[in-house]
Amino acid sequence: MDYPGNLFVVSAPSGAGKSSLVKALLELDSHVQPSVSHTTRAPRGQEKHGREYFFVSEQEFDAMVAANGFVEWANVHGRRYGTSRKAIEERVALGADVVLEIDYQGALQIKQAFVNAVLIFILPPSWEELRSRLERRGEDAADVIDLRLKNAEEEMAQAGKFDFVIINEVFERALFDLKTIVHAQRLKYAAQRRARADTFESLNIP
Numbered sequence: 001m002d003y004p005g006n007l008f009v010v011s012a013p014s015g016a017g018k019s020s021l022v023k024a025l026l027e028l029d030s031h032v033q034p035s036v037s038h039t040t041r042a043p044r045g046q047e048k049h050g051r052e053y054f055f056v057s058e059q060e061f062d063a064m065v066a067a068n069g070f071v072e073w074a075n076v077h078g079r080r081y082g083t084s085r086k087a088i089e090e091r092v093a094l095g096a097d098v099v100l101e102i103d104y105q106g107a108l109q110i111k112q113a114f115v116n117a118v119l120i121f122i123l124p125p126s127w128e129e130l131r132s133r134l135e136r137r138g139e140d141a142a143d144v145i146d147l148r149l150k151n152a153e154e155e156m157a158q159a160g161k162f163d164f165v166i167i168n169e170v171f172e173r174a175l176f177d178l179k180t181i182v183h184a185q186r187l188k189y190a191a192q193r194r195a196r197a198d199t200f201e202s203l204n205i206p
């Protein structure tokens, strides 16, 4: 389905820096709105219900799956995460640009539902740096970090299925790349929609 708003999907192995990049993008670009996912994992650090995530029980998550309430959902690092269908469809239908920070399985499901969604994959500069970012962040236990690094191998193998790949080595440079992609795609889709509207008008199609 085609909507007036744009969907940007940002995926990366845990610790590559996608949340930091998306947060910085949101501060710079008031046209972009974040999507708040539902998850069955516990809050960490200063995370708040409704801000970083909607933290729900396994039963609540099951109920949303049964009600077709997710536009995509996946098992990631042993927990379930999903994007509310209603929140996304309502906002892009109103012309908002929405950014989703989700894993690659969810990103590929989004592309099926929204063909114009732009998929962006963030890579760390090296394995060593990925591990040290997770350790420096200091929010996950050692066994959780090990699991996330193990899963990173499979996740990084999916980068080729994305529309764009950004290497997050120097933060400001990666942010510039992300901003450029968002602006370029917004202009491209606006031009496409205008051209289609002009064609319909010239053919007298309401």
Ligand SMILES: Nc1ncnc2c1ncn2[C@@H]1O[C@H](COP(=O)(O)OP(=O)(O)OP(=O)(O)O)[C@@H](O)[C@H]1O
Pocket (backbone or CB within 6 Å): 012, 013, 014, 015, 016, 017, 018, 019, 020, 021, 133, 134, 136, 137, 168, 169, 170, 171, 172
């Ligand atoms: N370019 C960079 N150089 C150095 N450190 C960075 C860079 N980008 C992000 N970081 C740091 O790396 C850590 C991981 O970043 P962040 O939490 O944004 O990762 P993430 O990909 O969102 O991870 P997760 O999927 O687990 O939420 C944070 O401490 C962040 O400040």
Ligand SMILES: Nc1nc2c(ncn2[C@@H]2O[C@H](COP(=O)(O)O)[C@@H](O)[C@H]2O)c(=O)[nH]1
Pocket (backbone or CB within 6 Å): 011, 012, 013, 014, 037, 038, 041, 072, 073, 074, 076, 077, 081, 082, 083, 101, 102, 103, 104, 105, 106, 107
């Ligand atoms: N498929 C989905 N993946 C999601 C969603 N929300 C977050 N995520 C991904 O989960 C991992 C772990 O996140 P963390 O906050 O526990 O570190 C990360 O790759 C996220 O991108 C979602 O709605 N759907």
